[in-house]
Amino acid sequence: MSNDNEKHVKVLVLGAGPAGLAAALYAARAELKPVVLTGMQLGGQAALTHTIENYPGFPEGVGGAQLGELFQKQAENFGAKVEFDMAHEVDLSQRPYKVTTDSGEYKADTLILTTGANPTHLNVPGEVELTGRGVSYCATCDGWFFKDKKVAIVGGGDSALEEALFITRYASSVTVIHRRDEFRASPVLQKRAKEHPKMNFILDTVVTEVVGTDKIDTLKLKNVKTGAESTFDTDGLFIFIGHVPNTQMFKGQLEMSDLGYVIVNDKMETSVEGVYAAGEIADPHFRQVITSAGMGAAAAIQATRFLETSTAELEEAAKS
Template sequence: MDFNLSGLSSAKRSLESERVKVLILGAGPAGMSAALYAARAELAPVVLTGTALGGQASLTHVIENYPGFPEGVGGLELGELFQKQAERFGARFEFDTATSVDLSKRPFSVKTYSKEYLADSVILTTGASPNHLQIPGEVELTGKGVSYCATCDGWFFKDKKVVVVGGGDSALEEGLFLTRFASEVTIIHRRDQLRAGAILQRRAQENPKIRFVFDTVVTAVEGQKAVERLGLKNVKTGEESTLDTDGLFIFIGHTPNTQLYQGQVEMTPAGYVVTDMEMRTSVPGVYAAGEVNDPHFRQVITSAGMGAAAAISATRFLEAEE
């Protein structure tokens, strides 16, 4: 019997890798929007969702400032709507995670746990992850009273006292959400003024369950099997104290998820991908959108707009080549 070994080898390679025109890393608002626009351009984009479809927005209980939803919309629900709309035009979502990225030559190589993608263009929309306080007890008690997602864990603190650390929009939004369950929400901020928007500040200040502690940082999380108390320090006087609490929710900013691209595209000192107005990175054919390159606005609508711009730019790039 005559075996065609070269044919078998070719078949094996085709199973291990896939060539695509547009590969999108991340499935938050930026990635979803990029998928929609690339799909409408008939580029059959593939989206690697990572571990969370919808990105950080999917963890928000209600999004009240996305146009078209006057009564607000759940973050998870909005992500599902984004996905359905993109799939309607031919986008494909793969529930897989990139493990390595090579942007040194085209086609660009992106390896996942299950296969390798060879892409003519890549759109980076991997977002950002919440920062940690880096204090004693934080890691040990994560999931035992320490949390970074009120919408995920708020239900577990019904009729209990909780602390929120942070002074921006996310801290106040999540603090307000926690009042649905907790008997008392203490918001601790290291400065003497909040950074959140005026409407959120007014809502929080008018909520009878919320109180504020300013000029203060959390220095330790204490407890045996769960969070029992926090160590506090006033940054102006140096005075130290403790506060009994059942939970600690941390919202002190984010770090961009750009580790896979380090040294391959230009980045800021903080690790955000540098792009021009058309979402182009320093590597031709590679684009970035959303919180991976936006440390300023961090809104669903701005991320979605950036994703659309990135897909349009990628489309024009590929058309110019043809």
């Protein structure tokens, strides 16, 4: 190896959320010595969730960060290597694929991309400080904590109304705040939401600030048409104004949807042979720890099969 900072690996995983660590576990058990680059967020978005109650095997629930640590330990027990390193650039034009990181360069025979997605933020004062203390981006994760409490939702698309309807199972009242005077959500969802006795609507309105010390108390609101300002007392604020998949690095190299998600088939294969994607980078629909982990496992199984076949083909070619 000419370059001291160049490392050659059979399986390189970008991202250390549930998808990446599940992929690493499966690849490690296949004795492929996978390397995982953590990026900025060890454990992925799941690690930011206070308690995860819907991951099977934990009847009492489990801390998001703790679950990530357990995933990591299990992968490492079988020989996976987790590196605190960040990829900046990938070259998918030829195998082995080239990945440039903070610490140098990797050449990878197969790549599993699990760089996730980030929920779009309102970017208003108090939002970041009160995340996990009343501000949430996932109803399926946190809805239960708002039993018999008053909740506000920001958004107007399908996911906003779906999640709002989901939270009505727990909350005493759910108020949807939307900056336009009509919703983008499908007519069926709109009808269900408008007919639901627990649901209220504040239209033409944006949240300008989230107020509270240890937990959320009040929202400051502004009517976008009249400019009138008001306050709204609430126990919780759920923000559903979209997700942005972390796929900028792969633009122009992999097939993507209009929304920027990597397109995969049912075997997690991308448009480039030997490159797989799993978790929220390729999943605009479910976004759960269990589905991401399942996709990661599937990606690693495919990568293993791909390496077996390509090695066999190379050996055949060498003989002839």
